[in-house]
Amino acid sequence: MVYYKAMKKVLVSGIQATGKLHFGNYFGAMKQNIELANSGEYESYIFVADYHALTTVKDKDALKQSALEIAAAYIACGLDLTKATLFRQSSVPEHTELATVFNNVVTMPYLMRAHAFKDHEAKDKEVNVGLFDYPVLMAADILIYQADVVPVGQDQKQHIEYARDIAGFYNRAWNVEQFKLPKEHIMDAVATVPGVDGAKMSKSKGNVISLFGTDEEVKKSVMGIVTDSKAPEEKKDPDTNNVYNIHKLFLTDEEVQALRAKFEDGGYGYKQAKDDLLATIMKWREGKKEVFDDLMNNQDKLRAILVDGGARAQSKARETIAQVRQQIGLKM
């Protein structure tokens, strides 16, 4: 008689340590990650992508600060550490070893077709190799844990397709069945969260409403949301309106309908709409902000959590690397 151990599906997700976390990160990734991880249905690996952040961040204190804040934010937002492994990518250098192996089955023209590379190159011809190679490291992040599910925002969809391709390139090059092909997990309703300027909210663009900034910072961001110049009594189209598009993320379906009606009926000015959004955000932060501040004031505790998570992630990553080394001829 053969007994099979019931294997949980593996979930992997990372956030770059490039700055202050914002509601795009929360609604586009963290919220689902936390719900999926806390359900206990997955073996969950949630990491701070600090190697990835090096492509743009060259300030060591800023990098450390951002890494700690991301970890603290996950905990403050409710991640259950008994159900998820929370760690820093750089605690598991096997990610980079696997990326080095993958670099030999990925071509330059293939990487040149990546949206992120094309966008960056359009702005700056001197794109660094780390940024060019970003999809390969990301494929390694995902495949080293043999991920089944990778919850991401719409902006990361192509990177998951790349990870799937790269798994195939590896399997074919060495004629093995090493990597299964991962799926993305995008919540349609929150495909892309707009920033205060209406463009995609991004840490690196500074158009954010920060999750755990000071009350003053949050207020300033909300009051700075760009709107058209319609007077309070005029009717407004909710769908082309940044205040609505951000506010709706916090609301139930019923509340969304009520908010739409206010804009559509007229008599609901942008100042009032921003005050209401601010009140919603402040309510969301109740309880969470204290946990965040407490962890940031007790960084030893936070570091210990990350060291422990790193050790657990590394033991899984080492299993994959051992197989890879054997398959490609690096094991004597």
Ligand code: ATP
């Ligand atoms: P950067 O500007 O450095 O790229 P970012 O704000 O885009 O930072 P990332 O670390 O690249 O954040 O992404 C972390 C996660 O947050 C990813 O899963 C990504 O899909 C998601 N995400 C980031 N911005 C948004 C957004 N505006 N809407 C929805 N999801 C988002």
Ligand code: MG
């Ligand atoms: Mg990004």
